[in-house]
Amino acid sequence: MDSYEDLVAADDVLLFVNAAISATGQREFHSDQTEQRLSLDFLHAYMLGNYRDLYAGVLALDINDHNAALIIRHLLETTADATAGQRRNEGRLISARLATLPPQRVYRLFDALRRAGVNNRRCRAIIRDWLAARPDLAFDAVKYRNGLKRALRHAHLASAAEELGTFLFTPSARVRYSTPVFETWRRAHYEQAALYELPYTVAEGFAARHGVPRDVFLARIAPRLTRLETLRLQESARHRGIAEAEADLAVMPLTRLATYVVSLPLKERRQRRPELTRALESAADRVVGRHRGSWGKVTAVLDDSFSSFGSVVKRRRPLAVALACHYLLACLADDYTGLWTSGQPDALLARPDGPTPLGRRILDALETEPARLVVISDGWDNAPPGMAAEVLRIWRTRLDPGRRTSIVHLNPVYDAVDFDVRRLSPTVPTAGIRDAEDLATLVELAQFAEGRTGLTDLTIYLNTRAAHMLNRHHGEREW
Amino acid sequence: MVTTLDLTGLTTGPSQVWNAIRLVPLIRDEPVEDLRLSSRLYGEVGGLVKVGPRSGYVSYIPHGFVATWTDDGTPAAAYGTQLSTDPDWLPTTMGLRFHRGMARRQAKDRLRFLPMHLSLEGYLALHFSGPALVWEQWSQQAIRRGLSPRAEEAYVGADVRGLADALRVFEIHPSQCGVMVYVADALATAFVVPHPDDYRALHPTLLLDLYGELIHHYANLLPPVPDFRARIADSDVRSLAQLRSAVDEQEDQWRHFHDSTMAAALGEQVNSVYRMGRFALSRFLPSFRPGLENHIGEAITDDSGAITYLKTFRLSNNQVRRGYLLDRLASNDWHLADTAAELGIGEAQLGLRLESAGFGHLLRQDVLDGYRKQRRVRR
Secondary structure, three states: OOHHHHHHHHHHHHHHHHHHHHHHOOOOOOOHHHHHHHHHHHHHHHHHHHHHHHHHHHOOOOOOHHHHHHHHHHHHHHHHOHHHHHHHHHHHHHHHHHHHOOOOHHHHHHHHHHHOOOOOOOHHHHHHHHHOOOHHHHHHHHHHHHHHHHHHOOOOOOOOOOOHHHHOHHHHHOOOOOOOHHHHHHHHOOHHHHHHHHHHHHHHHHHHHHHHHHHHHHHHHHHHHOHHHHHHHOOOOOHOOOOOOOOHHOOOOOOHHHHHHHHHOHHHHHHHHHHHHHHHHHHHHHHHHOOOOOOOOEEEEEOOOHHEEEEEOEEEEEHHHHHHHHHHHHHHEEEEEEEEEEEEEEHHOOOOOOOHHHHHHHHHHHOOOOOHHHHHHHHOOOOOOOHHHHHHHHHHHHHHOOOEEEEEEEEEEEOOOOOOOOOOOOOOOOEEEOOOHHHHHHHHHHHHHHHHHHHHHHHHHHHHHHHHHHHHHHHHHHO | OOOEEOOOOOEOOEEEEEEOOEEEEEEEOOOOEEEEEEEHHHHHHHOOOOOOOOOOOOOOOOOOOOEEEOOOOOOEEEOOOOOOOOOOOOOOOOEEOOOOOOOOOOEEEEEEOOHHHHHHHHHHHHOOOOOOOOOOOOOOHHHHOOOOOOOOOOEEEEHHHHHHHHHHHHHOOOOOEEEEEEEOOOEEEEEOOOOOOHHHHHHHHHHEEEEEHHHHHHHHHHHOOOOOOOOOOOOOOHHHHHHHHHHHHHHHHHHHHHHHHHHHHHEEEEEEEEEOOOEEEEEEEEOOOOOOOEEEEEEEOOOOOOOOEEEEEEEEHHHHHHHHHHHHHHOOOOHHHHHHHHHOOOOHHHHHHHHHHHHHHOOOOHHHHHHHHHHHOOO
């Protein structure tokens, strides 16, 4: 039996995990950027001060990159407070998580460490190992030039390849480079043709310098674009009548794809209905894999009220998560019903509009007698306020005390004031969600949030996840 | 014609709360199609209104709406809400140079509301234009120019704390045609339009409206108001159907409470001033009961008496006091001694009360001096 302190600790950790999944320190619909930052900073400081082991363990969960970078930074900043065992453990977790972070985030993290004056031996070793594991450092040198330069300088690393050092620190010292990408970069300074062999972000600068017209540039750089860049530029390319920059929707991850779909005007969504539906379905299918159809009868209540617009920096993010979950749940269930709060039946045409009559929609959902009810909403229930909580409470206490229906609430928005994602009802577990892909693990995690499992179970869960992540990491390395 | 205001045809939705601001949506099941915001107000904002030259179609321009209606392209505000069936009609306007301080940012295709300002400065003057009979106490200014120009204190919506955020996070209902704005649960304004499209176009202009000092103070000084959270007694719920009817009951309860209690002060008397087709434009004045809620405003009602357009402004206590004085003076033909007798005070006392209410300049200087002297002597 867990003591009271243990229950509090488990509660704190879950609160933090919810925040670390959903919060990115950016503006949200109901709170601005400063509130979000302050709130998140407090949580990090609190966790680090009180539960250092668990704080590091959270790295193994599906938290978002922003928070992963923050945790790593805080751990490295406070190396002196850790015991030798903690350091060893943390080091392994950090290097495993760094390997999955996008490189630009890692370079930004290293730069933050430099500015904070963190330069202990562990920090330098981590930078060294991460750089050693980069597949193509020469490419990094071109694309993340300043980031790499500062990282090398900060960690006191002499670059292994002699040419790399020259390229970074005294680029004009050579008249020729033998590394192809360096040579292209050098030629791009005076030869327009060369710039199309460089990564898009670098080439864009050169194109501006050479005065290349935008449409010519976009048409010719198209083959060099990464998946995300293609998606980002697709619309502007289409306006200029360039057809080359077509993103291949078939390989897009689910939530990213849903974000793209909700960004399209309704007319275009109608026109491209078969293509978009097929892409969404196959993306969901890839995530679900062999679990297809294993969840039984599922009903989802999906929030498409006006607040699912998110904010100007996270445009329609909550709506996109709901849409992605809709397709994912359709794959997981063998009998699926998706109910949007607006009452409109067509998922593909979801748009943020109108109030949130969540209570009524949950009633509709319960009438379908599902084995699982999943609610995806930012937790602001306003038509009328508190109705969802009342419906859920009475359902749990009066109509379904035996828990035939398992209910879980997933919330894509971090609420800065409450230091947690907003809950619908104390009787229903709530978990933060950022990518629909994590849905299955989050539902698992949400069981902890019901307060029935204590710290022991949670620690075991964290350790399993950590071991899993480390195995995967080392497996990849040896391979 | 005298009628009373009621919210027939409009359904009250659940309120949404942001700090001290409570917004109560008013939902119309059947939008009014034959009275629409004048299409020229939409201008380049977008072809929201597709109006053919239908028979019986009436368009309206809300009070104080700013657009380029003058020949030289300078912005002008509509003077009073106006109705027309002519698509190319130019409304009676009021030049804005006079109001330069109030007319802020004017983008090319940006519309702006100043309605309550005109309500305050022009509208009271419209009812009380000054002494009708020339008694000796009134100054030349009062006789020649009446009560205007006058300046009433009011705050633009952007200065009312929390209102901008409240309007931003407010989730508009798909068929919403109006809103009641409460600040610390005091009714600040009621706003109703005929059609949801009109409402969407005008929703942000609530921020450009003017609000009385009372509302401004409430917003700044009072703590957040609580939500009216739904509460279902669980003792008698045994099935989903019962739960559903309990939910319906909750919504009815709120609607009834709001309409009968919170919005009760709106039941004022209305004077019809203009009629076109099946619509009647009215301006209404409260009875200026000191210490109570008093709203002024304009409304368009249809032939069945249902409100199609409504805009109100809550007067502050000082304004109520001033209105009360004017009301009493008007009913006594602006005779000071008679009015004083009715109020049960001396004539000098009434004169000084007029002065402290800001009407000092209306009285002749020597008369006013005489009143001051009387008071000194009495002390």
